[in-house]
Amino acid sequence: MYKKKYKCVIMTELEIAVAPMHRLCKKAGADRVSEAAAKELAEALEEIGVKIAKEALDFAMHAGRKTIKSEDIEIAAKKVMGR
Template sequence: MRRIIKIAPMHKLIKRAGAARVSEESAIALSEILEEVGLKVAKEAIDFARHAGRKTVKARDIKIAAEKMLEKVLGR
């Protein structure tokens, strides 16, 4: 599968989190994970939009889907 999220921003993100150095493998891994999570959130958001009778996915759909996913992961 073709990568959607580029690697360079992953290096910057990991450094912003406090890393002194970032390996290429870690940047690639983060990119893959964020794409996977992003797709799951987007699919859930599409369901919310459809349920509301809309074809357009709005920011609130994404936010609700992300919160729902985090609740599952964090057990809240």
């Protein structure tokens, strides 16, 4: 007999809390922020953060270090954010 294989989607927990996302949106001038919007912002910021961390790790390794320093993050953020 033939079995169907179902694609399983695994949701991972966010590393960034949602409550600060509400505060960031309000700081930007929003009166109200939906839970879905706060979660979406958390996901976007987490994705950007991981990209910056990966770049910073590359800079640290290139310098012969295992430790990421603030200078690595600063340079990586400029590269990723295009500043």
